[in-house]
Amino acid sequence: MSRRLLHLLRNRHLFFAVMTLILLIVAREVRLHDPVFVASLRSLTFDTYQRLKPRVPLGQPIRIVEIDEESIAQYGQWPWPRTLIAELVDRIAALGGACIAFDMVFSEPDRTGPAGFLRELDERDWPGREEIRPMLADIPDNDAVLAQSLSQLPTVLGFFNETRSQMGLPEPKAGFVVLGDDPSPLLNQIRGSVMSLSPYRQVAAGSGTISLGQGDADGVVRRVPMFIADENNQKYPAMALETLRVVQDEGTYILKTNQASGEVSAGTEAMTEFKVGQFQVPVTANGELMIYYSRNDPSLYVSAKDLLSLPDEALAPLIEGHIVLFGTSAAGLRDIRLTALGESVPGVFMHEQIIDQILSGEFLSRPDWATGAELVALFVVTFILAAIMPYSGAYVSVGIGALATASVCAGSWYAFTRYGLLLDPVFPMLVSGLIFLLTTIFVFAISERERRFIRGAFQRYLAPDLLKQLEEKPQSLRLGGEIRFMTFMFLDVRGFTPISEKLTPEELVTFLNRLLSPLSDAIQEREGAIDKYIGDSIMAFWNAPLDVEDHQIKAARAALDMIRILNELNASDAFGFKTEKTGIGDIGVGIGINSGPGCVGNMGSASRFNYSVVGDAVNIAARIEPSCKEVGWPILLSETTAEACRDFAMLEAGSISLKGKSEPAILYALVGDEELAGSGDWKELESRHKHLMSRRAEGACADEIDKLLDACLEIAPPALAVFYARLRRRGSSEVEVETTL
Numbered sequence: 001m002s003r004r005l006l007h008l009l010r011n012r013h014l015f016f017a018v019m020t021l022i023l024l025i026v027a028r029e030v031r032l033h034d035p036v037f038v039a040s041l042r043s044l045t046f047d048t049y050q051r052l053k054p055r056v057p058l059g060q061p062i063r064i065v066e067i068d069e070e071s072i073a074q075y076g077q078w079p080w081p082r083t084l085i086a087e088l089v090d091r092i093a094a095l096g097g098a099c100i101a102f103d104m105v106f107s108e109p110d111r112t113g114p115a116g117f118l119r120e121l122d123e124r125d126w127p128g129r130e131e132i133r134p135m136l137a138d139i140p141d142n143d144a145v146l147a148q149s150l151s152q153l154p155t156v157l158g159f160f161n162e163t164r165s166q167m168g169l170p171e172p173k174a175g176f177v178v179l180g181d182d183p184s185p186l187l188n189q190i191r192g193s194v195m196s197l198s199p200y201r202q203v204a205a206g207s208g209t210i211s212l213g214q215g216d217a218d219g220v221v222r223r224v225p226m227f228i229a230d231e232n233n234q235k236y237p238a239m240a241l242e243t244l245r246v247v248q249d250e251g252t253y254i255l256k257t258n259q260a261s262g263e264v265s266a267g268t269e270a271m272t273e274f275k276v277g278q279f280q281v282p283v284t285a286n287g288e289l290m291i292y293y294s295r296n297d298p299s300l301y302v303s304a305k306d307l308l309s310l311p312d313e314a315l316a317p318l319i320e321g322h323i324v325l326f327g328t329s330a331a332g333l334r335d336i337r338l339t340a341l342g343e344s345v346p347g348v349f350m351h352e353q354i355i356d357q358i359l360s361g362e363f364l365s366r367p368d369w370a371t372g373a374e375l376v377a378l379f380v381v382t383f384i385l386a387a388i389m390p391y392s393g394a395y396v397s398v399g400i401g402a403l404a405t406a407s408v409c410a411g412s413w414y415a416f417t418r419y420g421l422l423l424d425p426v427f428p429m430l431v432s433g434l435i436f437l438l439t440t441i442f443v444f445a446i447s448e449r450e451r452r453f454i455r456g457a458f459q460r461y462l463a464p465d466l467l468k469q470l471e472e473k474p475q476s477l478r479l480g481g482e483i484r485f486m487t488f489m490f491l492d493v494r495g496f497t498p499i500s501e502k503l504t505p506e507e508l509v510t511f512l513n514r515l516l517s518p519l520s521d522a523i524q525e526r527e528g529a530i531d532k533y534i535g536d537s538i539m540a541f542w543n544a545p546l547d548v549e550d551h552q553i554k555a556a557r558a559a560l561d562m563i564r565i566l567n568e569l570n571a572s573d574a575f576g577f578k579t580e581k582t583g584i585g586d587i588g589v590g591i592g593i594n595s596g597p598g599c600v601g602n603m604g605s606a607s608r609f610n611y612s613v614v615g616d617a618v619n620i621a622a623r624i625e626p627s628c629k630e631v632g633w634p635i636l637l638s639e640t641t642a643e644a645c646r647d648f649a650m651l652e653a654g655s656i657s658l659k660g661k662s663e664p665a666i667l668y669a670l671v672g673d674e675e676l677a678g679s680g681d682w683k684e685l686e687s688r689h690k691h692l693m694s695r696r697a698e699g700a701c702a703d704e705i706d707k708l709l710d711a712c713l714e715i716a717p718p719a720l721a722v723f724y725a726r727l728r729r730r731g732s733s734e735v736e737v738e739t740t741l
Contacts, residue, residue, distance in 0.1 A: 020435060024382055027431040028375060036217070042424045043216060046364075047340040049416045054341055055294040060359045061322040062352050064301045065092070066329040071304040078333055082110040082142040086149040088326070091307050093152040096320035101156035101243040103210050103327035103335075103348040106196040107167070110142035143199060151203040154246045158210035158239045159195035161188075161228070169230055170195045170207045174245055175505040176235050177512050177533070180257030183271045184233035186286045188213070188225045208242030212337065212350050213288070219338045221350060223288040226274065226281070227255070234506070240354035241276055247323055248277035251500070252512075254533055255287075270368070275533075279358050282365050290364040291353055292420065293339045300352060301329070325352055366422040377408055378428040382435055405429055481601020486543040486613065487555040487593065487641060488621035489528070491519065491562065493536040494588035494629065502582050511575050512536060515587065518569070519562045526558035527551075531612055539622075541613055544600040552595050552644035556670055559591045559635045592625030593670075594618075594638040623658040624667060631656070632726035633669040642668040649677040651686070651720075652693045654727065669723060681715055688712045 030038065065088065067078060075084060092100055159170050170193060190209075201207065212224050229235045237245070237253060245253070254275040258268075270285035283289055302318055327348025328335050335347040357363065381404045412425035493499070493515070500508050516538065520530055523540045527548045531539040540558075542551035569575065570586040577584040596617025603612050624636050631653045642650055649672035655664035676682055692708040700708075709728050716724065 020382060023431065023435055024379065027378060027427075031371065031375060031378075031427055038427060040216075040218070041426045041430075043218075043220070043222060045412075045424060045426045046222075046416075046422050047220065047342070049413065049422075050293055050340045051342065053417055055292045055357065055360070055362055057294045057297065057356060058360045060356050061098070062300070062325065062355055062359075063097075063318055063322045064325045064327060064346075064348055064352055065304055065307055066301045066327060066346065066348070067333070068301075068303050068305075068329045069331070072330050072332075074305045078328070078330070081112040082106070082146040086142075086146040088304055088307055089146070089149040090152070091315075092319055092324050093149070095312065095316055097153060097324045098321050099154040099156065099205075099243060099247040100150075100324045100326060101206075101208075101239055101351070102158050102196075103239065103325060103351055105158055105160065105194055105210075106143075106146070106200055107194050109197065110146075112142060143197060147199040147203050150200060154205045155203065156206035156208060156239060156243045156246055157196045157200055157204045158208060159193045160209060160211045161190045161192070162194045163191045165192040165194050167193060167195055169193050169234070170201065170236070172234060172236070172505045173204070173206050173242070174237065174250075175252040175500075175508045175512075177252055177254045177509055177516075178257070179254065179533075180260035181269055182233055183227075183255055183257050183269070183287060184229035184235060186269065186271055187227050187229040187235065188286070190228045190230050190236065206242040206246040208237045208239030210239045210347075210351070212347065220340055221291065221337050222340055223284065223290050224350065224354060225287060226283055226289050227253075227287045237276075238351075238354065240351040240358075243323055243325075243351075244279065244355060244358060245276050250277040250535070252508075252535055276358075279361075281358055282363050284366070285368070289354060289357075290366065290422070291340070291350070292357055292362055292364045293341050293343075293353060294356065295341065296339075296343050296345045296349060300349075323355060325355075327351075362420065364420045364422055370421070370423055374424050374428060377411070377423075377425075378431055381408060381428055381432040404432055408432070481599045481603065481613075483597050484544050484600055485596065486541050486598045486600065486617070487551045487595040488598065488613070488618050489523070489538075489540045489542075489555055489559065490592045490622045490625040491538040491540075492590050492625055494590060496536040499584055499587075502584055514574055515566075515569070518565050519589075522561040522565055523558050526554040526561065528555065528558055541598070541600070541618075544598075544613065550644070552593075552641045553648075555593050555595075555641070556635075556637065556645045556648055557673065559593060559670060560673060562589070562591065563634055589634055590625050590628030591635045592621050592623070592628065593636070593641050594621035594624055595641040595644065596620070596638075619660070620658065620665070623660065624656075624665070627653075627656050627658070627667060630726065630730075631667065631669060632722035632724075633671075633720075635670040637668045637670050639666045639668070642670075645670070647674045647677055649673065649682055649686075651689050651723070653723075654693065654696070654730065671717075671720070685712060685715050688715070 067080075072078060089100060157170075169190065193209075195201065195207070196204075209225075209228055211228075212221050216222060224238065226238050226241055227235050235253075235255075241253070245251075255271065256273050256275075258270050258272050260272075268285075271283050271287045273280055273282045274287075275281070281289065302315070307315065325348050327346055329346035329348070336344050337347050337350055339345055339349075384400070384404060408425045408428050412423045415421040415423045499511070503511060516533065516536075519538065523530055523538070526542075528540045528542050529544065531541055533539075540555075542548050542555050548554060566587060566589060573579055575584075575587065577587075594617055596615070598613040598615035598617050600613040603614070620638060624638060628634055628636050633653065636653060637645065637650065648670060650668045650670055653667045653669050656667050657664045672682075677686075688708070688711050692705070692712055695708060696705055706728065709724055713721065713724050
């Protein structure tokens with residue numbers, strides 16, 4: 001190699017390295033600032049993905065009753081008399097609709113009814129109005145007629161944000177439980193609203209915002225706020241969510257942020273997901289749902305005209321058991337939106353898509369690590385080009401560039417189709433394409449001999465695995481699970497319904513947070529895993545996903561810890577019920593524990609799943625918990641769990657018939673730990689109790705049983721008085737306990 005060639009190569013390598021470094025620095029800054037043109041290209045790319053692979057509807061029971069052009073031609077221009085809308089509602093109720101939600105507001109009284117007619121006469125100061133007034137007095141007001149119709153079935157009314165409105169804000173219909181920091185500052189804010197009249201709100205089961213957000217600059221609705229908040233941090237759900245809540249007869253939303261216990265936070269507060277009834281939904285940092293659209297299907301719609309004219313046998317399959325959304329589709333009513341699929345659709349279709357997407361469990365997400373992954377992909381592709389292209393011929397360079405482009409696109413497409421992840425391939429492709437172009441020009445500037453020399457001289461420095469990975473990918477989780485011997489716990493708050501009736505939604509949320517947080521910590525401190533929160537209940541398990549030694553014992557200790565914590569909370573009036581004179585006494589709970597085999601793993605759909613457990617042993621634990629009330633003790637163990645906790649202070653509670661089980665189960669009241677079990681008084685009580693239960697099982701007479709019960713009560717701790725009183729009351733009968741899973 002000549003000295004001139006070495007000098008040329010060194011300068012060329014230096015120039016190429018500096019050029020690549022400058023481009024990477026510029027590209028990184030551009031991406032982090034995310035200018036409009038970059039964001040627009042990214043959105044168009046994700047829209048293209050949805051157009052290539054739109055979501056396939058699973059035939060969920062949702063129907064849209066539309067005010068279309070034919071209906072307006074039949075019944076006149078909008079707005080219609082409220083009596084006509086009442087006829088539509090009555091028809092839906094008669095056909096067996098499960099719920100009706102209105103993508104509209106009834107914010108003004110109906111001017112077409114008798115009351116509206118009289119108001120108009122008063123406004124015009126018409127001289128003969130007093131003679132007409134008695135004639136109209138007995139005619140029902142149109143608004144009253146519609147309100148009566150709405151009361152026939154679960155109804156959700158819409159409202160929308162309007163800062164200039166003097167109507168105030170709607171009354172909350174649901175409570176909120178927040179796991180982590182309050183996300184209200186992250187949510188879209190509401191200062192005022194336009195909402196339906198008070199008579200309608202009084203009969204409605206739910207109220208939700210019908211605002212779909214501002215949309216992007218191109219008019220496409222890609223994300224919709226699921227919650228909004230006012231200046232007092234009161235949160236309001238979207239109408240679609242409220243419809244799901246009402247149709248499930250749920251009363252509470254559970255919101256989760258990245259500050260929740262057990263979450264790893266990057267220092268920036270963000271919402272991660274929420275739960276409404278049985279549905280858990282991922283959201284963006286500010287609580288928006290990224291809509292994964294399906295095609296606009298004409299079979300979703302029923303014209304208002306057809307609803308009133310077609311026979312029952314034609315309409316019943318379309319309405320019975322369905323969620324019915326009521327909205328407009330006529331172009332003149334100006335509620336037409338643009339989807340990511342390029343379709344112009346009525347606004348009510350957006351609400352249908354949200355409900356259908358949640359019911360189907362198919363979601364899109366752009367995780368917080370997406371930008372970092374895209375920059376990694378950019379750097380990897382750039383270094384591949386920088387390392388290979390200067391030493392390749394023209395055709396090889398084109399091939400490598402095409403391969404790099406195809407690899408980036410394939411990785412992004414795979415993440416979308418397999419996991420619903422939105423990873424942008426366009427920006428890495430643009431920057432790498434620019435480097436590819438400059439590299440190609442640079443390579444063409446030298447002779448073929450120099451290129452061959454470069455390849456021969458530097459080929460040994462190229463790592464063979466540079467093309468193995470273009471970007472980081474999330475770990476693959478497969479559906480299914482494994483059978484493990486586990487311990488399951490169910491906890492439920494006693495008397496929650498009357499408690500909720502005496503508290504405002506805000507007070508109820510505060511109460512649940514103060515109660516469930518320390519109880520959850522007690523479970524986790526004993527190596528338990530919280531499966532889910534079910535309203536005022538907790539489901540937990542032990543021995544998965546990692547092995548937990550002596551998991552039955554740790555579950556029992558956790559239960560004792562929870563009762564101790566609850567007693568401390570009651571004693572310190574942590575809930576403020578005593579000082580505020582709410583009429584609510586000490587809070588009680590019931591805890592049911594069972595051990596047995598369960599199928600645990602990632603369960604759900606291909607794009608949405610949770611780590612959970614199912615099995616008969618789980619059902620038994622759920623059915624044991626309600627028995628606490630009948631037995632008169634807050635902690636009950638199954639015989640299987642009790643066998644592993646022999647050193648604990650336990651008393652047999654007798655055979656209890658559990659709903660759905662053919663054979664009664666022997667349950668044990670967990671009273672204390674090994675320290676109590678080792679005391680002399682307890683050993684004497686345990687001996688007397690065993691004799692009592694033995695004679696009870698042998699069918700001893702009532703007088704003998706009463707004497708044995710009295711003997712136990714003589715030395716039993718005062719806390720067991722209710723336990724023995726319930727045992728005396730039950731006699732030898734079995735009690736069937738009902739529970740709803």
